[in-house]
Amino acid sequence: MNKHRLVIANLKMNGSRKSVRAISQFIIQNKSRLSLVDLIFCPSDIYLERCIDDFQGIDTIQVGAQDLWSDNLFGGTGDTSAEMLVDLGVSYVIIGHSERRKVHQENDPLIAKKLESAVARGLTPILCIGETQEERIKGDTLKVLARQLKGLLNFTESVASKLIIAYEPVWAVGSSKCAPLNEVNSVIQFIKGQFRQSRREVNVVYGGSVSETNLIQLMSLQALDGVIVGRASLSGDRLMEICRLSGVEGSGNNAGKVGGAMMRMSVV
Numbered sequence: 175m176n177k178h179r180l181v182i183a184n185l186k187m188n189g190s191r192k193s194v195r196a197i198s199q200f201i202i203q204n205k206s207r208l209s210l211v212d213l214i215f216c217p218s219d220i221y222l223e224r225c226i227d228d229f230q231g232i233d234t235i236q237v238g239a240q241d242l243w244s245d246n247l248f249g250g251t252g253d254t255s256a257e258m259l260v261d262l263g264v265s266y267v268i269i270g271h272s273e274r275r276k277v278h279q280e281n282d283p284l285i286a287k288k289l290e291s292a293v294a295r296g297l298t299p300i301l302c303i304g305e306t307q308e309e310r311i312k313g314d315t316l317k318v319l320a321r322q323l324k325g326l327l328n329f330t331e332s333v334a335s336k337l338i339i340a341y342e343p344v345w346a347v348g349s350s351k352c353a354p355l356n357e358v359n360s361v362i363q364f365i366k367g368q369f370r371q372s373r374r375e376v377n378v379v380y381g382g383s384v385s386e387t388n389l390i391q392l393m394s395l396q397a398l399d400g401v402i403v404g405r406a407s408l409s410g411d412r413l414m415e416i417c418r419l420s421g422v423e424g425s426g427n428n429a430g431k432v433g434g435a436m437m438r439m440s441v442v
């Protein structure tokens with residue numbers, strides 16, 4: 175049985191009205207490639223409304239925001255609240271991306287507030303977690319991930335079952351290196367294991383230099399629920415090829431192959 179997968183397109187601070195429209199039109203023309211795949215399209219906030227209108231009525235495509243601001247913090251100049259996103263018809267929101275953690279100094283307590291705000295308004299959070307290269311070399315990957323996940327494990331079963339955890343190793347984002355399969359597999363098992371201890375199931379996707387060329391390999395991980403794509407989502411053609419390959423018969427059927435190659439990571 176083939177597994178249903180998620181493809182999350184994070185366009186980041188890219189595009190123009192014209193180029194984002196070109197991508198959305200390409201997706202619509204090729205929506206038949208979305209078999210066994212749900213696409214969550216996350217453009218900059220200023221293109222959200224147009225994309226929601228474009229994808230209206232296509233149930234395999236949802237629109238997500240790239241961030242929100244938690245309520246009642248100062249006046250909120252320049253920020254967008256969960257209420258505003260819901261008002262537009264947005265269903266998903268990326269929270270805690272490593273670029274925001276780094277550039278905007280977002281820390282775990284602030285990210286926890288954003289998560290609460292999203293969940294309280296019925297948005298599905300896509301929480302990004304991941305280690306830096308330095309932390310990876312020190313063998314601290316699982317310790318870092320456990321810290322970033324702390325607090326989430328208290329979510330009720332119904333909230334946790336909707337939550338999407340995006341494992342994005344910081345060193346793989348925007349680089350030319352996708353994380354090795356055995357590392358991705360170990361991390362997915364670790365994250366899912368953490369939730370299972372409190373009888374919660376959670377969706378885990380991988381992000382960091384995902385492309386048409388490494389997609390099939392990634393999808394051979396049965397436990398992987400999908401991918402989050404940065405640069406490759408800026409071309410409608412590349413994005414839809416990733417979607418097509420994610421739904422290809424046979425992707426996701428090689429679970430045992432990497433099982434034996436589980437890498438050793440220090441567990442907290």
Ligand SMILES: O=C(CO)COP(=O)(O)O
Binds near residue numbers: 271348383384405406
């Ligand atoms: O940050 C990412 C997705 O959120 C990944 O970006 P790239 O696919 O460009 O490495």
